[in-house]
Amino acid sequence: MENVNSIERKNIDMRNKIISKFEIQKWQNIVNILANIFEVPAALIMKLEGHFIEVFRASDSKNNPYKVGKREKLPGLYCETVIKTGQRLLVPNALTDKKWERNPDIKHGMISYLGFPLIWPDSEIFGTICVLDQKENRYNKDHIELLKQFKELIESYFEVIYEKMSLEEEIIKQAQIVENISEAIISTDLDFNIISWNNAAEKIYGWKAEEVIGKNIMETIAVEYPYDEQESVLKQFSEEGYWKGEVIQPHKNGTPINVLTSVSIIKNITGAPIGAVAVNRDITARTKSEEALKENEKRLKDAQVLGKIGYWEYDITNQKIIWSNQVFKLYARDPSLGPPSVEEEAIYYTPEVNKRLKEYARRVIENGEEFDYDFEANLPDGTVVQLTGLMRPVKDKMRQVMKLVGTVQDITDRKTSEQKLKESERSLRKSKLELEIKNQISNIFLTVPDEKMYNEVLSIILKNLKSEFGIFGYLDENENLVEPSLTEDVWEKCAVEEKRHVFSKKLWVKNIYGRVINGKNTLYVNKFFNVPEGHIPISNFLGSPIIYNNKVIGIFIVSNKESDYEEQDVRLIESISDLIAPILAVRLERDRIENIRQRAEQDLKESEEKYREAYERASFYKSLFAHDIRNILQSISSSEQIFSLFLNNPNKLKEREKLLEIIRRQVNRGNILISNVQKLSQLEEIGISIKKVKIQEVLDESINFINRSFPAKKIDITLDMPDQEYGVFANELLLDAFENILHNSVKHNDNQLIEIDIRVSEVQWEETNCVKLEFIDNGRGISATKKDRIFQKEPQKDIMSQGMGIGLSLVKVIIENYNGHILVEDKVKGDFTKGTNFIILIPKAT
Incomplete structure (x- = not known):
């Protein structure tokens, strides 16, 4: 790192370079004028150079012994005192003043001196302006004031030079920002011929600057307006000098790019248009994520339609009812009429049903209870439908019930089927139990937030399978088994040292979970299991995979049933798995898309700030990654090549395992490298x-x-x-x-x-x-x-x-x-x- 002196030296050198020949000539005129007016042999502008002082400008007087460029050591000179004190110095006669009788200037015959310091705007000393005489000279007030005025004139030049330096530094800084910013910045003249094309434009469009500069942008990159009419865009741009919106433009290779663009007219200092500039951001990934999210929302709505399930809300304060589209269909009500009032809704039910529903609502509001129930509704055309519903409270921050929410499902077909099926009493009870469980679980998926949904579904399964412990988990994108729901008191009873909710494939593939997931079959074992020290005792086990599109996306595990698990338990848990598979798949896909969207937004936000990073730190990270990542990739590549040679050789199993372990270690090494670089960067950037x-x-x-x-x-x-x-x-x-x-x-x-x-x-x-x-x-x-x-x-x-x-x-x-x-x-x-x-x-x- 440069020390303070070297930095100051660079600043001084930069200032000296900016002093123009024109200004030097003006300063030459100043010292000539001073010598004539003061009638002295020497008028000088001296410049400080470390421990030396140099003649920067000298009057053209006939008897002036000082020449431009001549330098002497500072100690002992008149100018040393001016520079040290920062004040005016007047020496009428050095020969009669013991302090100055050995002054080096006496050898030139200069026995009198009048000088002022010349100071930069940041208080740095440039040097001095002074006059010297070979005879005693006390210099009158007008002379002193005149020299002071010339000092201030030169220092005003310094202010201009200083401003010029600041301006040039700002121009350099802005140029670096433009080159390093993540958005494409493109400028054109009034005929839309490309003038500038930054690094981000090259990355987004694939065209190098030298390939497009000078070409007409309209002819080079086509523009499609997905949400606006081209005529209205051009009209707004012409009238207002600005337009912002989304367009679709082709990459050099023909691939369409979704772009968020902001185009503005550039004007000169007189206000006359001289060109245009566009700032374009590639939003292709974000657009695709939004489209995928909309598609998944559509799938969820389709699932509601297929399941004949609707969602409703009731606001207690204003007694307003909200119905989803499916509820309108279930009640055969025209959506243009809007949801019914409380009085209108009562028309759909018999007095007994009305009384029961009001009692449920009262208990939900007063006690915070939840209800699921079956009831009948009389449609406008006289049809009687069988419905099942769920009612639960929503509370405010004060724990007061503010609204009721719930679901309603058409179970007419189910009820009809139940009436037609005259099976044994036991079969009927089982069928009803299974349907109720499915309805409860379906309602939970549609009405309960994610953080509570898993636990509530698991509670229903444990209750109906009479099991003490259980797990409802899913496989994430990396095939980690995530268990957001465990039996609520399991952590209190479990005393193993390392408790976790997420199990990597490397862990679960070795145990009984792996048999369930990889086998894609329900498995039950009625015995006591060997478990790690501190683990809760496990006796009897039933596990069922949740399969969607022939892919395992989750798992149900229950255990510690007092009696053995039987085939009827298998049928029940498999039917539950089949029921929730498509709904869980939609949720997981929704969460995946949401994570992608959030990461994309976060990455975009971070990318907008990264252009401010220092060049030195970027150079370091580049060198570091170039070396370490090259080593990591080389090790992985070498291991992969050797692994390929051993792939079909059954005698090389141990060697293949070793090679896989090498690859895993190198991946971990890369993760550690990235983590450390991120932390190091954060420390250096914000402390x-x-x-x-x-x-x-x-x-x-x-x-x-x-x-x-x-x-x-x-x-x-x-x-x-x-x-x-x-x-x-x-x-x-x-x-x-x-x-x-x-x-x-x-x-x-x-x-x-x-x-x-x-x-x-x-x-x-x-x-x-x-x-x-x-x-x-x-x-x-x-x-x-x-x-x-x-x-x-x-x-x-x-x-x-x-x-x-x-x-x-x-x-x-x-x-x-x-x-x-x-x-x-x-x-x-x-x-x-x-x-x-x-x-x-x-x-x-x-």
Whole structure:
């Protein structure tokens, strides 16, 4: 990094370069005028050059001994005092003044001096303006005032130069913004011939700037207006000089691009149009996501139509009813009439049904109860339909019921079928139970928020299958088994160390869940299971996959039924799975689209801010990724090539597993690299806030994390810490720092038993009370040449090849943000191969 002096030197050089020849000539005229008016042999403008002062302009007087470009050391000169004090200096006769009798200018015969400092607008000293005489001269008030006026005139030139510098810097900055911004910025003349075409335009359209500049944009890139008429667009642009909207334009390869464009007329300082500029953003991905979301909403509506299920609301305050389109169909009411009033709706029911529905509504409002019920409705044409409904409250922030919501479903066909089917009493009860469960679950899917839906569906299944524990989960895009619903008190009863709601395929494929999912069949086992220590006891098991379009999208698991599971339980849970499969598929697809949309919006928002990043940091990340990602991809590519050779060889199973593990490690390495770069970038960009943090808690959490991260390794981590509470000023990133160091200690260790000794003590460092933490391992160690570079952010090939560079760079930035210090030493002094000692010093919180 440049020091302050070098930066000041560059600023001075830049200012000097901007001083034009025209201004120099004007300054020459000034010193000539001063010499004539003052009748002195020398009038000068002197320029400060470090410890020297140089003649910048000298009067053309006949007896002037000073020449332009001549420089002398500053000490002892009249000008030194002017520069140091920043004030006027008048020396009438140096020969009679002991302070000046040895002044170097006396050798030129110059015994009198009058001078003022010349100062830049930012208070930096340029030099001096002065007059010198070979005889005693006390200079009258008019002379002094005149010299002062010329000083102020030159300093006004400085202000112009300073403004010019600021303007040029701003122009450079704006040019960099235009080149780095994520939107295409295209400017044309009045005939729409392309004048400028930035980097983003090249990326979005595929055309290089040199291919399009000078061409007519209308002829080069066609425009389609999906939501506007071309004539109205051109009219608005002509009249208002501005238009914003969505268009469709082709990529160079012919692919259509959805573009959000903003086009404006460019005017000169007189207000006359001179061209146009367009700022275009590629919204193709967002448009596709919105279309997919609309399609899924349509599917959900179709599902309601097919299931003859409608949704209604009743606002208690204004007694207003809201019906979905399907409810209008169920009640054979013209939608143009709108929903009925409370009095009008009562006409559809018998007095007994009206009384029952009002009683339900009263209890929902007063007690917050929920009801599902069957009832009859009399349609306007005299038809009597059988309906089933759900009624539940919606409460405000004060926990007061503000509205009633529910669903209604036409079950006339079901009721008719039930009447026709005269099966045994037991079969009838089972059929009715199954239908009620399906109706309850369907209503839950349509009316209950996602965060409660899974638990409510699971509760119904557990109740009807008389099971103690259960799971209702789904497979996400990465085939992780997500379990948003577990039996509510299961966590209280379960005492395993690592509790989780998300299980990777690597975990679930090995257990009985994998048999259910991969086999695509319901499975039940009536026995006690062997479970990990602390796990709740499991006896009897029933699992059913939720399949949609021949793909498993979820799973039901129930267990601990007092009696054995039977085939009738299988039929019930499979029928429930079949019922919810299409609805769950729509929800999962909706959530997926929503996640894509949110990520797209977030990415767009972030991309609008990224153009402000510094060039140096971008260059660093580019070099870092170019090296580390190349190594990661090379390792994956090499492993993949070898894996292909072993693919059909049954004797190479172990080798294939090893190769797959290498690929997984490289993917994890890439994830860690990305995570560390993101954190490092955030720290450098916005810094961090700190608070008092307890060292003991952070160390415990980081040790637990390392033990979980390397379950296959034997790791012995000891903590030597006095029996007192140590606090430091830090934040949550301290955990990242500790985890990075511990992770390196495990990763770069070839021993069967990995030993890490953490020692905590209190020391004085740079006159500050600090907490000292030592992480001492028995790993490979770090050689002396590498110790000097492991914390550097600049890519170091030999260090990054071992995976230490960016992680430890992040640790260093984190610790320094706490006003702390980190260093590395050998465990055994003089022998780095015996292990490493990472030492962290952080100011103690009092």
